[in-house]
Amino acid sequence: MVYEESVLKRLRRISAQLRLDILEMIPPGKVGHLGGSSSIADVVAALYFHHMRVNPKDVADPKRDRLVFSKGHAVLAQYAALVELGIVDRSELPKVKTLDGVLQGHPDMDKTPGIEAVTGSLGQGLSISVGMALALRLDGSDSRVYTVCGDGELSEGQIWEAAMAADVFKLDNITAIVDWNGIQATGCTAEIFGIGKLADKWNAFGWNVIEIDGHDMVSILQGLESAKAHKGQPSVLLAKTVKGKGFSFAEGKAAFHNAGLTDEQFAQGREEMRKMLQEVDA
Amino acid sequence: MSRMESLRKAYGEQLADSGANDQRIVTLEADLGKSTMSCLFQDKQPERYFQVGIAEQNMASIAAGLALTGKVAFINSFAVFATGRAYDQIRSSIAIPRLNVKICGSSAGLSDFGDGKTHQSIDDIALMRVLPNMTVLSPVDAVETKQMVEAMVDHDGPAYIRINRNDLPVLTDGNEPYYIGKMSRMRDGKDVVVFASGVMVSLALEAAEQLESHGISIRVVNVSTIKPLDTKALASYCEGMKGVVTAEEHSIHCGLGSAIAEALGSSRLPITFLGINDTFGTSAKNYDELMERYGLTSEGIVKKVHEVLEA
Known part of the structure; x- marks a missing residue:
C-alpha cells in the first residue's frame, strides 16, 4: 500500500505533537513514564488519526474500534492523543496525576473519557481485549480491538493465556502491538528476563506475526492494514522501537522509564520537539 | 427433616433459564463445568458459552472485556480458584471499573471434602469482601440460589456467589421476593441471636431445637448477603438479645463474623464466633465428618451460645 505524502506528513506532525504533550505532562517536579510513552507515540498517532474508527463526538459509539493499553503505564501517549482529538480538554495536561485532574497515573475508564478499560496491573489488557x-x-x-503491550510485559504469564485464547477462538478482529523497545523498568529486557525470539513465540501460539519499524509511519500503517486484512487468526505487530524516542537525553535509557526531568532536560525536550515540528512543516 | 436439594444444580438451571431470556448473558468456564454446573448453560446456549481452559486469571479478564462490550458475564470455577487464583484480575479488571461480571465460587467452604486443603475455600469471603464495589452472596439453599442468580443478572456491577458442592436442606419456599441485601429471620427466639450463612443456617436451626429443651431460646438469622450488610436489620435483630453468635463455613478471620463484629462495633452485646479457626482444611471421607472435625456442627453452635451467655 502506498500512502500520500500529505497523509504521512500529517501523521508525523501529530507524532511530534503527541511527544510534546507527553513532555508537558512531566514538568520538573513531577515524575512520569517518558520512555515507554514516547516509544509508542508513532503507533498511537497512526491508530487514532488514521487507522482506527474513532468518534470524538461519542466515545461510547458502538461502531468505534477499541484501543486497550495493556502497558498501562505508557498511557501518557494515549492521553496526548485524546487531547489532540478534543476528547480530553487540553487544560487537563498539567493536572495529570493530581487530585483535581481526570488523567490518572494509570488508565481509569471512570475518570477519563476515551479510556476503554482499567489497566496498569500488567498482563491483563490482552485478555480484556479477547473478551471485547x-x-x-x-x-x-x-x-476491531487494538492492544498495546510492552515487551517487558510479555513475561506476565497471562499474556500467553490470552494469546492462546485468541488463537482458540480464532479472533481475527484483534491486533496486538508489542512496543519492542528492549528496555524495562530496571534495565535491558534481554538481561533482566530475556524471553527472546518473540516472532517464534507468537507464531507458535497461533498468531499472524508482522514485524515493523515502530517509528516509520509507512511501516506502521502497512503493518496495521496487513493485520486487518488477515483472516482466520489474530495478528501481532512486533514494533521495533526506541525507548524515549525523540528525546536525545532519554533515548535507549532505562533511567527514563519513570523519571523526573531537570529544568535543562525539560527545556531541551521542548526544543527538540519544536524542531521536529518545524522539520515536518518544512 | 427438610428435603435435600443441590445448590449447584439450581445455579446451573437458573443460569440456563436466565440466559434463554437475556441475550446479554454469557458464561465462561475453566474446565469444571460439570462440577459448577455451568454445563447446563452450555447445553442451552452453546454460542454464548466460552470454555477458556484451565486459566482462571485469563477467564476473569476476558469476562471484563465482555462486560465492557455490553455483556453480563458469569465466570465459574471452584471458590478457591475463582477468587484466589484470579484475585488481582478481579480487583483490577473487574472491581475497580464496577463491571457486570458475576463470579461463581463453587465447591465453596469445606464442601469439596475429599480434595483437601488446596481445594477447600476458607478465605473466599475475605478476599471478595475486602474489595470495594463487590457484592458477596452465600445462598442458604437451592431455592435462594435461583433467586440470587436472577438478582445477580439484574444487579449493575460485580457480584460473588459461593456455592456448596453438597445437597443442603431446603429452608425457603421462594414465595417471598429476594433482593440483594436481604437478611431473613428463620426462627425467632428471645435469648441469643445466631447470624449464620450457607450450611450453618440449618445447623443453627438444629441447635435451636437442642437449646429449647434446655430452656434457651435462640433467634436464627440467615445472612445470605454478606456484603452489603444490612446494618439496620442487623441492629434490629440484636434488640433485646443477651448475646450474638456468628456461624460460618469459612475462616474465623475476615468473613461473616468479622463483618458482623465490624457492624456492631460499639454495641455492648457479647459476641462469639464459630468458624474455621485459622487453619487450612484436610481430606475426609465425607462432608459431615469434615465439618465435625472443625466443630462446624449444631453442637458447636450450642457451645457458642452457652459461651456467649456466660460472657
Whole structure:
C-alpha cells in the first residue's frame, strides 16, 4: 500500500505533537513514564488519526474500534492523543496525576473519557481485549480491538493465556502491538528476563506475526492494514522501537522509564520537539 | 427433616433459564463445568458459552472485556480458584471499573471434602469482601440460589456467589421476593441471636431445637448477603438479645463474623464466633465428618451460645 505524502506528513506532525504533550505532562517536579510513552507515540498517532474508527463526538459509539493499553503505564501517549482529538480538554495536561485532574497515573475508564478499560496491573489488557473481541463477534460488529503491550510485559504469564485464547477462538478482529523497545523498568529486557525470539513465540501460539519499524509511519500503517486484512487468526505487530524516542537525553535509557526531568532536560525536550515540528512543516 | 436439594444444580438451571431470556448473558468456564454446573448453560446456549481452559486469571479478564462490550458475564470455577487464583484480575479488571461480571465460587467452604486443603475455600469471603464495589452472596439453599442468580443478572456491577458442592436442606419456599441485601429471620427466639450463612443456617436451626429443651431460646438469622450488610436489620435483630453468635463455613478471620463484629462495633452485646479457626482444611471421607472435625456442627453452635451467655 502506498500512502500520500500529505497523509504521512500529517501523521508525523501529530507524532511530534503527541511527544510534546507527553513532555508537558512531566514538568520538573513531577515524575512520569517518558520512555515507554514516547516509544509508542508513532503507533498511537497512526491508530487514532488514521487507522482506527474513532468518534470524538461519542466515545461510547458502538461502531468505534477499541484501543486497550495493556502497558498501562505508557498511557501518557494515549492521553496526548485524546487531547489532540478534543476528547480530553487540553487544560487537563498539567493536572495529570493530581487530585483535581481526570488523567490518572494509570488508565481509569471512570475518570477519563476515551479510556476503554482499567489497566496498569500488567498482563491483563490482552485478555480484556479477547473478551471485547468475543463480544463484538457475538454482536456481528465489524469493530476491531487494538492492544498495546510492552515487551517487558510479555513475561506476565497471562499474556500467553490470552494469546492462546485468541488463537482458540480464532479472533481475527484483534491486533496486538508489542512496543519492542528492549528496555524495562530496571534495565535491558534481554538481561533482566530475556524471553527472546518473540516472532517464534507468537507464531507458535497461533498468531499472524508482522514485524515493523515502530517509528516509520509507512511501516506502521502497512503493518496495521496487513493485520486487518488477515483472516482466520489474530495478528501481532512486533514494533521495533526506541525507548524515549525523540528525546536525545532519554533515548535507549532505562533511567527514563519513570523519571523526573531537570529544568535543562525539560527545556531541551521542548526544543527538540519544536524542531521536529518545524522539520515536518518544512 | 427438610428435603435435600443441590445448590449447584439450581445455579446451573437458573443460569440456563436466565440466559434463554437475556441475550446479554454469557458464561465462561475453566474446565469444571460439570462440577459448577455451568454445563447446563452450555447445553442451552452453546454460542454464548466460552470454555477458556484451565486459566482462571485469563477467564476473569476476558469476562471484563465482555462486560465492557455490553455483556453480563458469569465466570465459574471452584471458590478457591475463582477468587484466589484470579484475585488481582478481579480487583483490577473487574472491581475497580464496577463491571457486570458475576463470579461463581463453587465447591465453596469445606464442601469439596475429599480434595483437601488446596481445594477447600476458607478465605473466599475475605478476599471478595475486602474489595470495594463487590457484592458477596452465600445462598442458604437451592431455592435462594435461583433467586440470587436472577438478582445477580439484574444487579449493575460485580457480584460473588459461593456455592456448596453438597445437597443442603431446603429452608425457603421462594414465595417471598429476594433482593440483594436481604437478611431473613428463620426462627425467632428471645435469648441469643445466631447470624449464620450457607450450611450453618440449618445447623443453627438444629441447635435451636437442642437449646429449647434446655430452656434457651435462640433467634436464627440467615445472612445470605454478606456484603452489603444490612446494618439496620442487623441492629434490629440484636434488640433485646443477651448475646450474638456468628456461624460460618469459612475462616474465623475476615468473613461473616468479622463483618458482623465490624457492624456492631460499639454495641455492648457479647459476641462469639464459630468458624474455621485459622487453619487450612484436610481430606475426609465425607462432608459431615469434615465439618465435625472443625466443630462446624449444631453442637458447636450450642457451645457458642452457652459461651456467649456466660460472657
